[in-house]
Amino acid sequence: MPVDEGTASGWTSEEAERNGYVERSFSLASEMTGGAIPGLYRTPTGPAAERLVLLGHGGRTDKHVDYLVGVSALLAERGIASLVIDGPGHGDRALFEFTDRPDEFTEAWDRGGGTAAVIADWRTALDFAEGQFGARPTGWWGLSMGTMMGLPVCATEERIRIAVLGLMGTWGPNRHDLEESAPRIRIPLRFLVQWDDEVVPRQRCLDLFTMLGSTKKTLHANPGAHSAVPLFESVASVDYLDHLLR
């Protein structure tokens, strides 16, 4: 049943079939920000999914971003559900329109509640999913701002068992939170780096990988710009989750 966004928590749409999965919108009350957490739940057509992957979108995008549609479709092919919410100051939570103004990304992140809100909101979102469908093996997939969110979340949320992270370093508006979270993360993870990243300097990415506390961590690096992760690497990242998320 649809809810009044910002005041209640629950589904806000009926199920709709997309390319390879069934999608449903929800809105949850954000403890930290007082506003709404808008999100999408995507589940394979057919039998109920027995595994779940949380998806973190990149900066200046939102829960509808194309590459997460692709990741959700690949996950659904493997029988895995996925869930994505708008990050701080992004998507339906935007506080202003992005232009090319310097520091607007930092402003959106900070005014949107930053790392503290991210941790609380993802806990709320996972609570919601588990309330609806029960507890399931759960992973994380998020690059760039999806790692700005995912690294602190995975370092604090014990229900997440495995992660795909990357395109981020000791850099950006929550750099110190990343540096604080990195040694505390213990789950197996794959970390993607773009060797010619023009947004996050390569060395900052390598430094963050070095700091990660997981004993099972693998860095995959390819030539190219920040947003030019090769398709084979994205597909392989989903296979990685599929093989190890049990």
Added chain:
Amino acid sequence: MPVDEGTASGWTSEEAERNGYVERSFSLASEMTGGAIPGLYRTPTGPAAERLVLLGHGGRTDKHVDYLVGVSALLAERGIASLVIDGPGHGDRALFEFTDRPDEFTEAWDRGGGTAAVIADWRTALDFAEGQFGARPTGWWGLSMGTMMGLPVCATEERIRIAVLGLMGTWGPNRHDLEESAPRIRIPLRFLVQWDDEVVPRQRCLDLFTMLGSTKKTLHANPGAHSAVPLFESVASVDYLDHLLR
């Protein structure tokens, strides 16, 4: 028919079945060194292999080293033949016994003929294999000294289509040959790095990866010492060759 090693070229043993493959020894005349090139050819039991991977062993080991036995077995499972020869100053070509004397690796490499002999010997070995079994899609798998050999070979030998390299950097007795070869290599490759490599400094490895001229190159890095490449990474490297060597 067995040949007199060092003076003629051909098989020096009958076929013998090992774990998952059939092995046969050979000895070829080395144009550059005047000595013999001792080697092993390994082929799957069953139908004739339609693909071949050349294996470069690591320093202070030889053509019989355990981890290449494992790689050959994994390749054979996938229907791929493999071939390994002793490198300069190693195995049956050793000029002295390895102890812990400083610089003995460099001495073995240099007195054994170094990069020039490596390039010539591998051409001879591939000529021999093609003479026996015909031309087939051919790849390279070699880490550490296996990359000291493989990078110059792959940069000059147009019959090699794909490579697994790594555990090497702008470092060691043929550093300048590696730096000269790197920009000239054009084939797809995977490059393995051990993040805590105590032999070849990490930064030297990253520098060599950066210099590689291939547009399709992927770095895979894992925690651990030089010789502690995780088993899953070795298996994945064989799958990489299997999927792309056509």
